[in-house]
Amino acid sequence: MTARTYTVLAPLGSTPARVGVPAGRRTERLFLVSPAFHGYHRSIARAWAQQGFDVTVHCYDAYATPAMKLRNKALLELPQRVGMDRTAARVAWDTQRAVAALREARPDRVLVIKGDSLGEQFWDEVRALGVPRMLWLYDDLHRHDYSLDFLRTVGPVLSYARSEADELTADGVDAHYLPNGFDPDLDVPPLERRDELVFVGSRYPNRVELLERLAAAGVPVRAYGRQWSHHPVDRLRTWELRRPALPAERDIPLNEAYAVQAAAAGAINVHGLQAGHAMRTFEVPGMGGLQLVDRADVAEFYEPGAEVLVFESPEHLVELGSRAVREPAWGERIRAAGRRRSHAEHTFAHRAAAAQDWWT
Template identity: 45%
Template sequence: MKVLLVSPVFHGYWSAFASALEALDLDVAVHCYDTAGRVGNALAHRYESSGVADRVRGTATAATIAALADADPDAVLVVKGDFLGADWWDALAASRARSALWLYDELSRMTYDDATLGSVGRVFSYSPDDTRTLRARGLDADVLPDGFDSLTAFTPRPSERVSFVGSRYPARARLLHVLADAGEPVEAYGREWSRNPWDVLRTRQWRSAGVPAHRDIDRSTYYGVMAGSVATLNIHGDGHDGLSMRTYEAPGVGALQLVDRPDVAQHYDVGTETLVFRSDDELVELVRRARRDPVWASGIREAGRRRTLAEHTLVHRMRKVRAAWA
């Protein structure tokens, strides 16, 4: 089966999705629809109703339609895809290809209507709530959680710090300060935390978060950071029903994950495969226990990695997508 993967660049995850499909003996062509230029894409997202946004989206849509014609695939997997215009969805529906759409964000943050979603063979969402909503509206929808890229090699980077990798939100900065104020060393990775002049200019984060910070790092590197840290934080905050990639990546690399979502229990055994904190005090205590009881921490790391490799890799996720095309 020849598959066209249509994906945003999104921190290079397109390559992980493609590799997972290829691991299932599928012939994969890739089109990243938001590569027209960082400045144009940033303006299109920031000024969604502007003429600039319309032109950027129009160019991206035309290029994606051309990629569909060039690939002539048996099946198409669109990841997120709400940046693309109606002409793309019409072209996809008119093609002979089977199709699937994978949403890794909440519907409330996107601009889809039921007619567009209904034109796709199967809609997958990382959000159980959104999946129930779509089904109630008569759409063919199923839950497809995020997963761990088990095909990317990494080298652990030992550190006595608690790590956080991801976007800078006030709730995340606050929790890093909670740990730092309790005497626990922390570090954050990502352009919004970085004090590099270019990062400050493009993110407009004029004030430092007040914690040790580093620039963006690629997936292999941050896998090593998480694996080598005394513990790694996974902070979702409010407004997210689905569980993030990090939920599976952290235990997948053998990290000691501290996550703020008790519903992670639907995928991992809390206390033996991953750890959940429900308060500031509990977060501090879990980190301190990890330091004073490395055997306990190691057991959780090993069990979480085994569970992830058995059930929660991107290959597992793509197997479910392939089954929808059967």
């Protein structure tokens, strides 16, 4: 199949933006429903377009216009902060917009990513279409409010974690294992090498501890994200005043995160109790970065010591991080090998191609 086009639905009432040039013959229309999280839907849409689909994207939790942002803050986020449960209101709003977008798209197939704030009305509409559909969970199952009965009837369920795919299969779900990936076509501005380790992502206690151990050992380290940033706007946005005493920057878009992690002496990837491997597992080596990851089972994808670095304790991270800063030539060999493996096996296009066998 040759590459096609995709459309990103703008807020209701405005004009969608179409990307690419339509093919001369009619191709199947794929309706991609996704969270707005870091713009991953754009990369995933490109990957499915490369499989020959005309892809229309709807981000169910994107509040793009000023009026939508104001409504979200005033009617959902602020009441939630003071103890009011606004889950039902959010589900109703997201579902209403998703149903309208689905009716407008009139697709031949439907791929839903997460869908964690879409109500039963949306799924009823999908079932009524009678078209092939899949649900892709690129996060842990426990972060979703789906019952086993629902998962058994929704269609194929793709999980980013092999263990969860196996568990779902044992429970009678048509489940398949689809790891995360990375986008080699993302426009990444080149940056000069930096003699520091970086972490890009949310702030959790285990991550704070690791970064503070590095800093205490004299290893230069920098964190990126609104939960780390010392900027007053980010303190207000997160409803927090205290921050770890670490060098930190504000949120950065995905393409800039790719560049920052590639330029650093090393990029830290901390999973904790996650069942599957995060996007970062493939992004860092994919863009030529030196990955320091806390999961030995990364060996499913990369050769530890040759294509990525695996740390087993805070002390081990300090040891590896110090060497990465001190011996850049050592890191360069690992970067190059990890990048080759990523481009050969771990792009979103590889994932999209694998998933074509599972439509029902």
